Amino acid sequence: MKTVSRGEPMDATVLRELRAIVGADHVRHADGDVAAYARDATPLFSARPGAVVHPGSTEEVSAVLKLAGARSVPVVPRGAGSNLCAATVPLSGGIVLVLTRLDRILEISADELLAVCQPGVTTAELSGAVAAHGLLYAPDPGSRTVATIGGTIATCAGGLRGLKYGVTRNYVLGLQAVLATGEVVRTGGRLWKDVAGYDLTRLLTGSEGTLGVITEATVALTPAPEASGTGLAYFATLADAGRAVARIIGSGLLPATLEFLDARCIDAVESYARLGLRTDAGALLLFGDDGDASPVGRHLARMAELCLVEGALDATVAGAAAESEALLAARRCALPALSRLGSVTILEDASVPRPRIAEMVDRIDAIAGRHDLTIATFGHAGDGNLHPTCIVDAGDTDATERAHHAFGDIFRTAMELGGTITGEHGVGAAKLPYLTERLGAGQMALLRRIKAAFDPAGILNPGKLGS
Amino acid sequence: MNGFTPELLDRCISCGFCLPACPTYALTKDETSSPRGRITLMRALEEGTLPGNDLRLQEESSFCLGCRACETVCPAGVQYGALLEEWRDRQWQGTRRPLIVWLLMSAVNSPWRVRLLGLFRRHARTRPSPSGPHLMLGCFERALYPEVSRAARRLHPELAAPAAQGCCGALHAHNGDSARGRQMAAELGERLPGTIVTTSGGCAAHLADVLGRDRVKEISEYSTGEDLPETGARIALQDSCHLRNGLGVWREPRALLERMGEYVELPSAGSCCGAAGSYALVRPRDSARILDAKLDEIEAAGIDYLAVVNPGCHRQLEQGLRRRKSSVRVVHLAELAAGAVRPADR
Numbered sequence: 001m002k003t004v005s006r007g008e009p010m011d012a013t014v015l016r017e018l019r020a021i022v023g024a025d026h027v028r029h030a031d032g033d034v035a036a037y038a039r040d041a042t043p044l045f046s047a048r049p050g051a052v053v054h055p056g057s058t059e060e061v062s063a064v065l066k067l068a069g070a071r072s073v074p075v076v077p078r079g080a081g082s083n084l085c086a087a088t089v090p091l092s093g094g095i096v097l098v099l100t101r102l103d104r105i106l107e108i109s110a111d112e113l114l115a116v117c118q119p120g121v122t123t124a125e126l127s128g129a130v131a132a133h134g135l136l137y138a139p140d141p142g143s144r145t146v147a148t149i150g151g152t153i154a155t156c157a158g159g160l161r162g163l164k165y166g167v168t169r170n171y172v173l174g175l176q177a178v179l180a181t182g183e184v185v186r187t188g189g190r191l192w193k194d195v196a197g198y199d200l201t202r203l204l205t206g207s208e209g210t211l212g213v214i215t216e217a218t219v220a221l222t223p224a225p226e227a228s229g230t231g232l233a234y235f236a237t238l239a240d241a242g243r244a245v246a247r248i249i250g251s252g253l254l255p256a257t258l259e260f261l262d263a264r265c266i267d268a269v270e271s272y273a274r275l276g277l278r279t280d281a282g283a284l285l286l287f288g289d290d291g292d293a294s295p296v297g298r299h300l301a302r303m304a305e306l307c308l309v310e311g312a313l314d315a316t317v318a319g320a321a322a323e324s325e326a327l328l329a330a331r332r333c334a335l336p337a338l339s340r341l342g343s344v345t346i347l348e349d350a351s352v353p354r355p356r357i358a359e360m361v362d363r364i365d366a367i368a369g370r371h372d373l374t375i376a377t378f379g380h381a382g383d384g385n386l387h388p389t390c391i392v393d394a395g396d397t398d399a400t401e402r403a404h405h406a407f408g409d410i411f412r413t414a415m416e417l418g419g420t421i422t423g424e425h426g427v428g429a430a431k432l433p434y435l436t437e438r439l440g441a442g443q444m445a446l447l448r449r450i451k452a453a454f455d456p457a458g459i460l461n462p463g464k465l466g467s
Numbered sequence: 468m469n470g471f472t473p474e475l476l477d478r479c480i481s482c483g484f485c486l487p488a489c490p491t492y493a494l495t496k497d498e499t500s501s502p503r504g505r506i507t508l509m510r511a512l513e514e515g516t517l518p519g520n521d522l523r524l525q526e527e528s529s530f531c532l533g534c535r536a537c538e539t540v541c542p543a544g545v546q547y548g549a550l551l552e553e554w555r556d557r558q559w560q561g562t563r564r565p566l567i568v569w570l571l572m573s574a575v576n577s578p579w580r581v582r583l584l585g586l587f588r589r590h591a592r593t594r595p596s597p598s599g600p601h602l603m604l605g606c607f608e609r610a611l612y613p614e615v616s617r618a619a620r621r622l623h624p625e626l627a628a629p630a631a632q633g634c635c636g637a638l639h640a641h642n643g644d645s646a647r648g649r650q651m652a653a654e655l656g657e658r659l660p661g662t663i664v665t666t667s668g669g670c671a672a673h674l675a676d677v678l679g680r681d682r683v684k685e686i687s688e689y690s691t692g693e694d695l696p697e698t699g700a701r702i703a704l705q706d707s708c709h710l711r712n713g714l715g716v717w718r719e720p721r722a723l724l725e726r727m728g729e730y731v732e733l734p735s736a737g738s739c740c741g742a743a744g745s746y747a748l749v750r751p752r753d754s755a756r757i758l759d760a761k762l763d764e765i766e767a768a769g770i771d772y773l774a775v776v777n778p779g780c781h782r783q784l785e786q787g788l789r790r791r792k793s794s795v796r797v798v799h800l801a802e803l804a805a806g807a808v809r810p811a812d813r
Contacts, residue, residue: 028499032523035511036504041482054497081498082483100496120496122487145540146483272542333542336482340544343477394477 008093010050014071018053018095021063026054026101037078037096038089041143042430043344044400045086049076049096056101058176058184058215065213066182068095069457075180076461077209079119079151082143084335084347085428087155087208091463097213099150105129106216113221114173114190119150119214123157126219135221138165141424142332150214156206158424160328163382164256164289167424169205171220177204177212180455190218203450208426209461211454228290230257230324231300233307233315234281238262238377241283242358244310245381248287248303249354255303257288258382259331262361265378265389268337273330281313285381286331288324334378335389341374342391346403349431350414351423354384363413364388371406373399385423411437427465435465471513471553478545479506485537485547490739490757491530499523500530502537502547509554519558528558529565530753532746533641534708534739548713552645559643565749568642575606575634576647578658582630585609591616596627599661600684603674606634608667608778615666615778618805619686622693623664632658635665637673641744652677664689666801668707668777669744672714685710686801687720687776696806698728700771704800705761705784706737707777720776720800727803731770735761742783758787766793772808774800 010029018027028034029051038048050073055061068075074094081088090096102118105126109115110133117126123144127137140159141147147157153175158167174188188194188201204212235241241260248255261269261284270277277284285307289299297317304315318324339345352360361377364386368375379386388410392399411421411434421427421434436444451458451466458467485502486492492501499508505527511517517524528551535548559568575581590604590613602623604616620626633655640648656663656678664684665671671685702724711717717737724730741747741757765773765788773788773795775781785797802808 030521030523032508032511032517032521032527033499035517035523036499036501036507039481039507041480043480080483080486082486098496098498103496124487143483145487272544333484336480336484336542339478339480339542343480345480394473 008050011071014067014073015051017067018051018064021067022053022055022060026056028052034096037081037098040078040081040083040086040088042084042086042089042428043346045089045429047089047091047093049090050093052096052098054098054101058178061097061178061213061215062182062184064095064097065178065180068459069180069182072457072459074459074462077150077154077213079148079154080122080146082146083151083155083426083428084349085155085422085426085430087426087428087461087464089429091429094459099213099215100148102215108133108135110135112190113223114218115221116216116218117149118216119148121149123147123149123152130221131224134224136224137171137219137221139168139171142335144332149217149219153205153214153217154207154209155426156424158380158383158385160257160259160331160380162380162385163258164254169202172201172205172217173220174218175201175204175214176216177214179212180457180460185212188218192220206426208428208465210451210465210467211460225290225292227293227296228256228288228321228324229296229300229318230286230288230327231304231315231317232327233285233287233304233312234278235283235285235312236281238283238361239358240311241285241381242361244285244307244312245357246355247306247310249382251302251306253299253303255287255299255382256290257286257328258380259286259378260284260381261331261334261378262376264341264374264376265334265338268340268376269330269334271340272333272337273326275326275330278314286327288328335387338376338389338391341376343394344392344400346390346392346407348388348407348410349385349422349425350388350410350419351383351385352414352417352419354382356417356419357381357384357386360386360414360417360419364410367406367409367413371402373402373406375406383423384419408434429463432464471509471550475546475550475553476506476510476513478543479503480543481507482543484540484542488536488540490532490534490536494756499527505531506545506550509550512557525558525563528554529749532739532741532743532757534743535712536708536738539712552640555641555643556645564643567748568745571745571748572639572642572644575638578631578633581606581632581634585613585630588613589617591620591628592630593628595629595659597660599659599663600626601632601659601661601663602626602628603635603655603659603663603665603667603670604628604630604632605665605667605670605778606638612778612781612799614807615799615801618799618802618807619664619666621805621807622690622801626664635670635674637669638744640673648673649677656682666776666799668710668716669779672709675714685714685716685776687723688716690723690804693804695723695726695804698772698803698808700728701731701769702728702772702774702803703731703733703765703768703770704736704774705733705740705780707775707780708739708743710776711737720774723800723804724774728772731768733764733768735764740780740783742779744779747779747783754783758783762787762791765795766791770795772803773797774803776800
């Protein structure tokens, strides 16, 4: 746990030059003006920046980075600050560079199946705008209404459609980014096939603001499916639900959505959303598909049937589209809803090969017991991506300490089962201590060499990836 | 000076789901002007990492509209409205309270002053009833829109409307004196036994908070089985923020309007018009920025009437549309329902 209450005050000359670049209204440095930027959606990490800068163009971003490089001032790029790995907490102070003013969708092309937008557009705004053209932007993180496109690319956000559609990296065709030196680069472009050079687009995707600042993105779209639907199955235990997942995928179906909640999560979500979920079940599986109406209906019915074969207490297909949307919306709220059980929710993001899900869930339960903690688990069953969430009371430092030990155990267990320490939330400051265990010393050194090539002065998001 | 209630402040886990619901975040795209950012500021105040006289703390406690739209999208169940009251209780003391707010609060601080406001206005008035139901006349509503209470009584003749009832105290509660605000609501509850029916969504939410949900009925909740006039007009609605976000009442006024004409749902019907109690007087420029987009929408909708369920919205929209020389008429829902709006008025 790292807590820094006050950042270093920003040098007066630097402030003056920043104001000359972006305008006085868009540079803030007083304590009260920067306090809200000390944290993002990650609990237990907080550090105030020296200044908060809201640039209005790529040129301004470039000028800010040149200045920061010359003065060795750290720069932490930030979208809406909804990430869950403390990626945007300015651990070394400096400038938080907020991209929310760059909020225009520049182009939607139905012919080319792509959209070009600025980084501050939210995922939901982009999805809504392309939907009006009969198109789909597939990445669908739980925070879609909040999270910006720039932020979701920088963290390679996943979401509820991962199994069938993949994650953010599968949809980024090209980027415009400003490197730490102020150089503006364009990577990739508008082409699905383009192997000219190293794939810098993919390298920047998921780089968490450590290699460059994304100032424009070209993303791939697909035609919007004609129909989509969801269904619900309840099980006595998560292990039963895990077997149903294996059976569904083994049957040749590729569901668009396959999400699960354990009993604690069902309770919490129900107390927020009041959908009439069964709170006596041990696990809930939310399954969904999209495509042409007739196969979607068939697939959903088949999934419900397979759940019953695996001993589901009950399995039903949602009637109306509104009902499906309500179920998905409720699932997206699982994490914040869990905070009804305690004021600090420490969420993790371990991912295991799909067949090991049930085993992983059992091991998490055992770890929770061993450390005397309340851990609720939800996640993306189709991707093997679990979100064990530890709920503790604010100020209970002993429980917080135990939670950190428990998560160490959980990460190691995930790796032992062939999994990873983070499936979709990112490394940030929160998981950096575990990264060497995952990647090994050799690969860590390679990461640092890549970082140095992009950011020789080490000013971009220090203390995170590649540091 | 009281601190924040720890349970209220601890509830927020900073997920940020509130950002897109916040009108001031939409204006600024600045975390500091979002509900999550403001809660971070409240925590800094509570922990002493920001001093109470910090200019930004002062500014944000005032810039917030207090519309509570964030509460409806908060999966964690943060009671932001209650936190804002506690924040202003701490920060809006003495000379830090805007002068205009101080004047308004003084004007409604006792029943005789409230009576004075309506002295020469033809608002409804009857003897008190020993068991209710009573019509709340409001403080400023009785002076600004006396026709609303008359319409409410035409619709519901059983409602008693004594002039000596005082103010519900919402103004105090939202402007740094929540203790007095609660006391005023409790006193009004004693003066008006039985069910209290109000034509003001904002008052309804505050009264319900103090007196209990069962005692209070907003007029569109109370009006269900009446014969309603068919106006033949196109009608839209501006929700009252606290009625919608605080009490969850938004279907009811729509159901009534649908029976009276062709109901048109404005895309931003549920979001704040910028009146926000005394906000339009304290921060006229920000209030106008919030209002402007809504006025564009109203003018584009081709409607005859814009129905309101709160006097603050009534005044804000009426003035805004008048400035634009719009032909859309702003009327209280009760006036439409009571047939008080003549076709010639259209």
